[in-house]
Amino acid sequence: MENQYSKKVYSGLMLLLIIGAFLLGYFTFYFHQKSLVEKPTSTVPVTNSLVLNAMPLKAQDIEFTNEYIGHIVAIHEAFIQPYISGYIDKIMVSGGQYVKKGDVLVVLEQSQYKAALDASYADILKANANLSNAKTYFERTQKAKSAVSQTEIDNAKAEFLSAQASLGQANANFELAKVNYGYTFLSAPVDGIVGDVSLTKGNYVSPSSGALFSIVQLSPIRVVFSITDKEYLKKSTKNNLFDNQEIFLKLSNDEIFPNKGTFKYSDNLIEKASNSINIYADFENIGKTLMPNAYVTVLVKETFDNALKISKEFIMLDEQGSFVYLIRDGKIARENLKILADGNTFFIVQNTFGASDYLITQTINPKDLGKPATIKVKDTK
Numbered sequence: 001m002e003n004q005y006s007k008k009v010y011s012g013l014m015l016l017l018i019i020g021a022f023l024l025g026y027f028t029f030y031f032h033q034k035s036l037v038e039k040p041t042s043t044v045p046v047t048n049s050l051v052l053n054a055m056p057l058k059a060q061d062i063e064f065t066n067e068y069i070g071h072i073v074a075i076h077e078a079f080i081q082p083y084i085s086g087y088i089d090k091i092m093v094s095g096g097q098y099v100k101k102g103d104v105l106v107v108l109e110q111s112q113y114k115a116a117l118d119a120s121y122a123d124i125l126k127a128n129a130n131l132s133n134a135k136t137y138f139e140r141t142q143k144a145k146s147a148v149s150q151t152e153i154d155n156a157k158a159e160f161l162s163a164q165a166s167l168g169q170a171n172a173n174f175e176l177a178k179v180n181y182g183y184t185f186l187s188a189p190v191d192g193i194v195g196d197v198s199l200t201k202g203n204y205v206s207p208s209s210g211a212l213f214s215i216v217q218l219s220p221i222r223v224v225f226s227i228t229d230k231e232y233l234k235k236s237t238k239n240n241l242f243d244n245q246e247i248f249l250k251l252s253n254d255e256i257f258p259n260k261g262t263f264k265y266s267d268n269l270i271e272k273a274s275n276s277i278n279i280y281a282d283f284e285n286i287g288k289t290l291m292p293n294a295y296v297t298v299l300v301k302e303t304f305d306n307a308l309k310i311s312k313e314f315i316m317l318d319e320q321g322s323f324v325y326l327i328r329d330g331k332i333a334r335e336n337l338k339i340l341a342d343g344n345t346f347f348i349v350q351n352t353f354g355a356s357d358y359l360i361t362q363t364i365n366p367k368d369l370g371k372p373a374t375i376k377v378k379d380t381k
Contacts, residue, residue: 051374054327054358057305064341070225070249070298072219072290076190076281080105080210083183084113088203095197099188100214105198106212108272113181117183120174127167134163192217192246193288219285223249223261225298226276232266241266242300245377250297251289257296259284261265304340306351314361315347322347325360332360334369 086108092106138160141153192215195347199212227235235241240263247261261281270277281298283290290296315322315337322337338350358375 026377051376053362066088066300068298070223074216074292076217078215085206103188108184110184117177120177123170132165134160220282221285246301248299252314325364
């Protein structure tokens, strides 16, 4: 009897334990789920700021070199040509020789011109003698007017005036003979290098023969190159188109010619076909390094103060001109550019940026202009 009672008590206690464990598990699950529902899913505040790749903008003095194709021309090229006819007596120069202004190069046979010069000088002496006699006779008639007739006085005056005219003619003939005699000497009109001389003593030459050879001045020498009409308009506000710029030459062997050039002048018209204008610069040319008709690369160096070099991939273009996108004061902004020079892959632009501006280096939707932005990567390229 007592045994059965103990079993009943034990069964009741077990049932109560099971029910208690169930209730404890239920309420524990309930309150856990409730806390999950009420707990916020995130502690990070919501924001609309765009995170963008950007790079700092640092202005500096930038040296830039423009390259142009140029060709060399002689400033002075003289053609030696006879002014009178005659046979060549002496050839005093050879091809490739350097000569100075005034050097005698060729002498023509002089005998007939020397004879004409001597004859004209004799005519001067004769005319002087006749003038002296006529003058003396005329003065006598003037002193003895009462002893001579008027006709004789008139004749004496006429002879005196005729003798004066004859002397004038004799002097003119002498000067002409002297000029012709001087033309028997063919001299160098400029300093320079003589071209091909294909002459032989005894050759007959005349003004109709054309040039016998040429002399080319090699120093200074001139280089001609072209700039676009846009470049010309930028430079035309200066008194000197190439103020604060240096002009150099790169030769066909890629060596840099040591002497800087001097801008002389620009052409007086724009070439229609190319929209360009010719520029002329002179160089001191010691030796024969620069030769007429050779092609060279003209290097024009310029330094832009407080400027920036920006890759063309970051520059956009619309009806307002060239511009870039920036992060400025935490927002996406646009900055129009003033382009100073055009490189192959970049532009040099005037510094109109603030110290805290960052250049955006990725694609931007124009609709995002003015939106908040932060820097993701500080690009350095």
